[in-house]
Amino acid sequence: MIPTLQRSGSGSTQSPRSPSSQEPFLSVSVIDPAKMGNGVQAYISYKVITKTNLPDYQGPEKIVIRRYSDFVWLRDRLFEKYKGIFIPPLPEKSTVEKFRFTAEFIEMRRQALDIFVNRIASHHILQQSEDLRIFLQADEQTMERARSQEIGIFKKKPADLMQIFKDVQSKVSDVVLGKEKPVEESTPEYEKLKRYIFELEDHLAEAQKHAYRLVKRHRELGQSLSEFGKAVKLLGTCEDNALGKVFSEVGDKAEIVSVKMQREAHHLLMNFEESLKDYVRAVQSIKATIAERANAFKQQCELAETIKFKEIDLNKLRLTRSEKLADAEREYDVLKADGEEATRRFEAIVQLMNEEIVRFQEQKTLDMGLAFHEFAKGQAHLANGIAEAWRSLLPKLEACASS
């Protein structure tokens, strides 16, 4: 949760209107997951608390109830409206039914949703979005209406996305239409960026995979330590007084260490593995933006082609002094305007992306720096705990040995 932020669109100056006004702030938290409904239709709802002093918002505090598909709605709307900006990623839909309601999954999702909304609220452009305001303030019925209207229109099917990616990667020019230029940007820097993003995803995915496995290994080691401890205790019952006691203490310690391992497993999951996962998702969001940019570029190019052909037609009509000339000229003007609009849109995306990339790299360094810190801290804490636990047994062992 990011408590204080600024609407940098309007600068960070204080409002001159009211003498006692503070700096504008918008703070959001997603909390209190609760299971609603029964059976197949059951779902989790979250409390979204907005604390703000912004004029458009109902302040100082407003609480609404939202569910996962509401977040998806917000993301989709932002993606449509703010092309070129890397929209913060959402946690995935759960594919495995039986984990949908486990405490761990719910907590992971809540954390990710909280981060999602906060990133939007702290983005200097996105925070001004009307959709965000609706999401944070509208009553549940309005929200539901808005949500159901959008289904299908803005959602891109995975197949389409894949196709766009393929276009982005391919360098085959469209020979059939006789176009000489490939319908794709190919500046060296942009190529480099695309390559970087795609490769980065692979590397990150691998690291995340191992991080997830590491969480599992902690749990497994904890489990086997616990079993070992129990067995050792039983063995102790077969031995005489002093030795039996020692065995029993060793068994107890093993159980204590086992608990520590389980705790670290959870900490590792929530703080390190999830950060890596979030990083992967962020890169995938960038890929979606790349696809949008390619789309815009294609549109711009196609319009440019169409305009060229139209010019040729026009000239032909001018020479023959056809009656169709006036209509054709009007059409040409419309096309020209569209072309300029397409170019504007494309260039806006390019500029936004350039800014976003810088922001992205900086933000990721901070995010990962913290994640690494938590990882190292957790492992050190665990190791120290283990060392201390076992060390504390040694005096008792000595006492038994010398008796």
Next chain:
Amino acid sequence: MMGYESHQGSEQARLYASKEEMESLVLNDDAAVPPHPLSSSPPLAQIPTNHDSDTDPLRSSPSPLLHPQSQTQNPDPHSFILEPPSYADAVFRSFDASSEINGHDLSTSSPSASSPSYSSSDFLKISVSDPQKEQDIATSLVPGGTSYFTYLIITRTNIPEFNGTEFSVRRRFRDVVTLSDRLSEAYRGFIIPIRPDKSVVESQVMQTQDFVEQRRAALEKYLRRLAKHTAIRRSEELRLFLESQGKLPLMKPTDVASRMLDGAVKLPRQLFGGEVVAGVVDVNEVAQPAKGGKDLLRLFKELKQSVTNDWGATKPALVEEDKEFMERKDKLQELEQQLSNVSQQAEELVKAQQDIGETVGQLGLALVKLTKFETEEAVYDSQRVRAADMKNVATAAVKASRLYRELNSQTVKHLDKLHEYLGVMLAVNNAFSDRSNALLTVQTLLSELSSLNSRIEKLEVASSKIFGGDRARIRKIEELRETVRATEDAKTCAIAEYKRIKENNRNELDRLDRERREDFLSMLKGFIVNQAGYAEKMASVWETVAEETSGYVKCTS
């Protein structure tokens, strides 16, 4: 923390048998660890044929498991000398030459160090090496004739019964089987170490280097265990095995079939059934357990007796009465069960430790790749900073992986004691079998006596009815009385033997309890010191990274 460091000296002293050993070991630790030829090679592959000329020829060829730290973590042993003492140190020092300090195979200590922890100043050091393939003379002319391996057995000892202080012989596995069988006969009631398995696989398997090395190691372990046993180390059988040149002068146990074919089997001329040559009874035969060879009939009678014991209406005349023994036996059975359980869980624990070490290593490698990638592709400084952070984490993860691997190989070593004691429990069961067999022999003889006496009675009654006596019957009665006398003698022997075995059982169980206590305590201590030591090392590795990345916490607060 400080309190523990002041304990360090005394802690370490207790890890070793004697102060001199500790000093010599500390010296070894400080000296540069010489690259042990075996440490870097995969565990079972090497057959140690070449000993460095200046090393103790009896230095056993410990598997790399015993010296994990000498190769895999080059700078660390030396850097730790500079650090304040901690359990991390204790971990490495105590296992630098830790192999079997309680036994006789002090591998890296100087040749003059000798004192084992429990007995007087005599020692018996055995090593098994240099497997060589030899042709079976009987089949050597036949193509594809059978071959076998012999092993060089080198002994160093100051025990006076031996002829010399240092000698060697070549033996094959069959000789070991013979030794083991003879010891079982001679030391009934003792807890005798179990010999290595015979391999049931064909000679093809015998050719592989791995199998031979495995067998060599197993033989060495077995002979060393024998040498550790207070009674057996002084046995004639072991002495002959270790020092007689040429063919092993111990009789092989034979089987019935071959002896019958020889015509060498006299249908049992001793106590039971058939013709009895009056008065000529080898009562010592009674002292031996019934075996397949000469005692077919005796086996049969004892079997009959045991069935009577189990299913008969009346109790046998003599039964196991020693309550203390029966309690101990029950307790040991319970112990065996729990041992097996712990042993199983220990295996799972080792596997889990191995897995986590692997995974953290893989994570480290993935992060290394990411670091390289970001560094190469960096356009912005923020990327370079991130790459630097990631590199620290990656390095730490790889270090942690190595630490887990070492931790695990040490853990295996310690918890191996559990497996060893499972083997000991087998030997204990053999000792108990000796006892019950001896009891069975006594019971059988008592039944025999009772039936003989009742036959005599019947004959006397019948004969008394005939006036003037019945010559045939009277003769029969005489014969029977002879048999009874012989049987009485045999019974006396058998009872003495039974008592002897009971006494052996008792002493051995006492010894078992003592040694087990010591062994288990040292095992637990080793395990705990190990866990604590490696945990400390890992904590230190991660604390560095946490420190290096602590700046990020303030950034996002």
